[in-house]
Amino acid sequence: MDHFQIIDGELHAERVPLSRIAAEIGTPVYVYSRATLERHARVFNEALSALPKKHVAFAIKANPNLAVLRVMQREGFGADVVSGGELARALAAGMPGQDIVFSGVGKLEREMVQGLDAGIGQFNIESEEEGIELAAVAAARGQRAACALRVNPDVDARTHEKISTGKAENKFGVPIDRAAGIYARLAGLPGLDMRGVAVHIGSQLQHLQPLEDAFIKLGALIAELRAGGQTVTHADLGGGLGVTYKAGEVYPTPAEYGAMVARICGSWDVTLMFEPGRVIVGNAGVLLTRAIRVKRSSNNTPFVIVDAAMNDLARPAMYGAWHDFEAVKPTGQRMTAHIVGPICETGDTFAMDREIDALVAGDLAVFRTAGAYGATMASSYNSRGFVAEVMVDGDQFAVVADRILPEAITSAERVPAWLD
Numbered sequence: 001m002d003h004f005q006i007i008d009g010e011l012h013a014e015r016v017p018l019s020r021i022a023a024e025i026g027t028p029v030y031v032y033s034r035a036t037l038e039r040h041a042r043v044f045n046e047a048l049s050a051l052p053k054k055h056v057a058f059a060i061k062a063n064p065n066l067a068v069l070r071v072m073q074r075e076g077f078g079a080d081v082v083s084g085g086e087l088a089r090a091l092a093a094g095m096p097g098q099d100i101v102f103s104g105v106g107k108l109e110r111e112m113v114q115g116l117d118a119g120i121g122q123f124n125i126e127s128e129e130e131g132i133e134l135a136a137v138a139a140a141r142g143q144r145a146a147c148a149l150r151v152n153p154d155v156d157a158r159t160h161e162k163i164s165t166g167k168a169e170n171k172f173g174v175p176i177d178r179a180a181g182i183y184a185r186l187a188g189l190p191g192l193d194m195r196g197v198a199v200h201i202g203s204q205l206q207h208l209q210p211l212e213d214a215f216i217k218l219g220a221l222i223a224e225l226r227a228g229g230q231t232v233t234h235a236d237l238g239g240g241l242g243v244t245y246k247a248g249e250v251y252p253t254p255a256e257y258g259a260m261v262a263r264i265c266g267s268w269d270v271t272l273m274f275e276p277g278r279v280i281v282g283n284a285g286v287l288l289t290r291a292i293r294v295k296r297s298s299n300n301t302p303f304v305i306v307d308a309a310m311n312d313l314a315r316p317a318m319y320g321a322w323h324d325f326e327a328v329k330p331t332g333q334r335m336t337a338h339i340v341g342p343i344c345e346t347g348d349t350f351a352m353d354r355e356i357d358a359l360v361a362g363d364l365a366v367f368r369t370a371g372a373y374g375a376t377m378a379s380s381y382n383s384r385g386f387v388a389e390v391m392v393d394g395d396q397f398a399v400v401a402d403r404i405l406p407e408a409i410t411s412a413e414r415v416p417a418w419l420d
C-alpha cells in the first residue's frame with residue numbers, strides 16, 4: 001500500500017496534501033510517511049518470523065533522522081552504526097546500547113571507547129589490526145568487547161560497483177579464506193569476546209543468489225570455526241535488499257529473502273542478525289521540489305530546472321540513479337524533458353529525455369523513493385544550505401529536521417586575524 005497517493009487531484013503523503021507542506025515549510029523538503037516506515041518494519045519482521053533467534057539492526061546510514069530512528073526503535077529495531085555520530089543518534093533515539101552493532105572499516109579509538117561506554121551489543125571487526133586495537137582499548141578499561149568478525153566472501157553482488165562491498169577487491173571485511181585463523185587469534189585476546197561472524201555484500205541487490213552464495217560460505221566458516229573449538233553464537237547477515245526505483249523493475253520481496261535465509265541459515269543454531277536500510281526507508285520518503293523555470297535546450301527539449309539539486313539528492317549524480325519524478329497536481333498532459341537542478345555542474349542532472357508530467361514554472365513535483373540515502377547524503381555545495389525534512393502521520397506533519405540556511409554554515413567559519 002502506497003501512502004503517497006493522488007487524492008482529489010493532488011499527491012498526498014498519507015492525508016496531508018504536499019502543497020500544504022510546500023506552503024508552510026518551503027521547498028526542497030524531504031517528506032517521510034510514518035505509516036510506510038512502520039509497515040516496512042513490520043513486513044520485514046514478519047518475513048523473519050520463522051527464525052527463532054534474531055535481531056534486526058536498522059542501518060541508520062540509510063536515514064539517520066532522529067524521528068525516523070524513533071519509529072524504528074518503537075518497532076523494536078536496534079541500529080547498525082558506522083561512526084560515533086551515528087552511535088550517538090541511535091542512543092538519542094532511545095535504542096538500548098545492547099541493540100546496537102558497530103560496523104565500519106575505520107573505527108577510531110575514541111569511537112571504540114564510545115561504543116564500550118554505551119555497552120553496545122556487538123562490534124563488527126573488519127580487520128585483524130582493528131581487532132587487536134579494540135582488544136587493547138577494552139582490556140585497558142577492564143572490559144571485554146563482544147565482537148563478530150566481518151568476512152569478505154568474494155561474491156559479486158551484481159549491483160552498482162560503488163555500492164558493492166563483498167568482492168575481494170573491496171575494502172570491507174577480512175578475506176574469508178583467512179577468517180578462521182584471524183578469528184582464532186582474536187579469540188585468544190583477553191579484551192575480546194569473539195561471538196560471531198558477519199557479512200554484507202552490497203546494497204540495492206536485485207538478486208538473492210549472491211546473498212545465498214555468501215551465506216553458504218558463511219555457514220561453512222561457522223562449521224570450520226566450531227570444528228576448531230571456537231564459539232559462534234551470532235551471525236550477522238547484513239542488509240542489502242534492493243527496492244524498486246523505476247516502475248516495472250522487480251526486486252526480491254522481504255518474504256522471499258526471509259524464506260531463503262530460513263532455508264540456508266535456519267539450522268546454524270545462532271542468533272541471526274540483520275542490518276536492513278534501504279528496504280525499510282527507501283519508499284517511505286519523497287523529495288518535494290518546485291520547478292523554478294522551464295527553459296528550451298538547443299534541440300528544444302525543455303530543461304525543467306527544479307529547486308532541488310545534487311547537493312540535496314546526490315544519488316543521480318553519484319550513481320546515475322533513477323528516481324521517478326511526478327507532478328504534485330498532474331494535469332494528464334505529458335512532456336519529454338531534462339530535469340536539472342540549479343548547481344553549476346553538468347552532473348546536477350536528475351534525468352535526461354524523461355517523459356514526465358507536464359510542468360510549468362512554480363509547479364510542485366516529487367522525486368520518489370528518496371527516503372534512503374537522500375537527506376543523509378546532502379551537502380551544502382554552492383552554499384545552498386541543508387535541505388529540511390518533514391514526517392507525516394495521518395493528517396498531521398512535523399518538521400523533523402530544520403532547513404539549515406547558508407548563514408548558519410557561514411557562521412561556523414572564521415577569517416584569521418592574519419588575513420585582516
Ligand SMILES: Cc1ncc(COP(=O)(O)O)c(C=O)c1O
Binds near residue numbers: 104204238276277
Ligand atoms: C555494513 C552494512 N550494513 C548494512 C547496510 C545497509 O544496506 P542497505 O541499505 O542496502 O540495506 C550497509 C550499506 O550497504 C552496510 O555497509
Ligand SMILES: N[C@@H](CCCC[NH3+])C(=O)O
Binds near residue numbers: 061203372
Ligand atoms: N549511498 C548508496 C548506498 C550505500 C550503501 C552503504 N553501505 C546509495 O545511495 O545507493
